[in-house]
Amino acid sequence: MNELNNKKPPVVIIGTGLAGYNLAREFRKHDSETPLLLITSDDGRSYSKPMLSTGFAMNKSADALGMTVAGPMAIQLNAEIRTHTQVTRLDPAHRRVWIGNEPVPYRDLVIAWGAQTIRVPVAGDAQDAVFPVNDLLDYGRFREAAHGKRRILILGAGLIGCEFANDLLHGGYEVELVAPCEQIMPSLLPPEPAAAVQRGLESLGARFHLGPVLERLERQGDVLQARLSNGQRIDCDLVVSAVGLRPRIELAAAAGLAVNRGIEVDRMLRTSAEHVYALGDCAEVDGLNLFYVMPLMSGVRALGKTLAGQPTPVTYGPMPITVKTPICPLVVSPPAAESEGSWSVEGQGSDLRALFRSSDGTLLGYALTGAAVQERLALNKQLPPVLAELPQVLSLKSSE
Known part of the structure; x- marks a missing residue:
């Protein structure tokens, strides 16, 4: 693994799941030199979490679902990866995390440790x-x-x-x-x-x-x-x-970060502490907890730029969910929790088209099964964004 430049504190990412590794890749697209440290409590293998619910049908072992082990990932990312390592405390006042009795300084910290069952x-x-x-x-x-x-x-x-x-x-x-x-x-x-x-x-x-x-x-x-x-x-x-699933918030709360259902972040994915961000299943973005790949990847793209000095707020367009039930294909874009409106359902058998519209006819959500899933692209064009673009880019407090 590559050694960190001790004269310059690294960007530290806690977690090597979809959020952590994809953020590291995105960050490296914009910044190839800043020291980067990923810390994970598991073995650091790269894999796609959605594939966990397809493994038995494909007769895939855990090793077969794993794509790349930690060593080659460290080389790809020009990073240090510390596996089987438990972060025991966050110390945002001094810009460091603790691993047992070892303090680890950071330039910026990204919490991407996901949710627990x-x-x-x-x-x-x-x-x-x-x-x-x-x-x-x-x-x-x-x-x-x-x-x-x-x-x-x-x-x-x-x-x-x-x-x-x-x-x-x-x-x-x-x-x-x-x-x-x-x-x-x-x-x-x-x-x-x-x-x-x-x-x-x-x-x-x-x-x-x-x-x-x-x-x-x-x-x-x-x-x-x-x-x-x-x-x-x-x-x-x-x-x-x-x-x-329940977002992991205990260490964040103990460190004084604002938490609710998840770790509270704004549209820049900033927590209530300077130089500390949260991403993925552990984060509550502008009041939203979304345990799906599409919002996670939107956050990855935005935060990768932000960490590289290009402040970029996260936006969510329509966020349809493809459910892996191939016996009856299903794509759903649920309406926001506070939405007022009603469902209408058309079709028969396993081929159903359910639309949720407001009183003025605006499409706010849908659920498509069977052959009706082919309509998803056309319907996505009618949906409002989950988080619209901001009228102006928010400024970041400068990193020291």
Whole structure:
């Protein structure tokens, strides 16, 4: 790995996921010389997180999903990468982070450590058989545990739960999903498209238990027995937790940074502390938490320029989400949470076109399933931006 120039503090990025590595690449397009340090608590392999929910159908191991290990990445980026390294404290007043007892100075700091899976409490003696799959190491552990197994219980029927269900079913597993909701993907979809996707997954063999929650998980010999809140019992071999993500904010809050649902940043991705930025799943940008690739990459492009001395506010155009449920293709652009309007649904079977319009007819969101996904490009042109361009570029406080 390249040694940092000790006379000049580096730009420090915490995290080597999609946000961290892509920001480093973008920064290097504009600045090839400033020292760059990436710190990660995992092994630093470069990989695409969305591929984690396609691995079983493609019969891909964790190593096969990984693209480049840390050493070659350091060479590509002209950077130092410190793997298996835990940042223990942020110290924005002195422009440094702490790794145990070691202070690491920075010119600018970017927090890109992502979000953590929400863990639901489950009684019983088999909590170690509940697997979150939030990164490549998680995927590797789950895939190893799933070898030779057959029946998978998924907690959650949101986007991630449904994607994993489709993937595991194509991988030859039996899948049941448990979620305390009346329909799948309730925060994204109106009932009709949700039902179409559910029917598609059921056609592959998925079984849904919508309404109850998992109360207890116990070992019965070689089998796990899941007891639901409605009294039903389900035998399975492993459990996948896909109940959602929560931005990692604890260290930021302890350092005095403003936090809400995520680490609060403005349109320049600046936190409440000077020379400290946040990007990706951990960041709350102008009040928005968006756990998707498109807004992340918009932030990467803007912040890469900003760190290189070209202040650039982030903008979000329409942000459609392509959900990986190929048995029933789905593209959704949900309306903003405060939007007033109503859904209208056209089509039949699995080919549905659901449009959310305001009272004056303005298109604010859509959900397309089956063959209707072909309409997404035309509809995107009608949608308002999620974060519009600012009337003028905000100025950055100069880096010293």
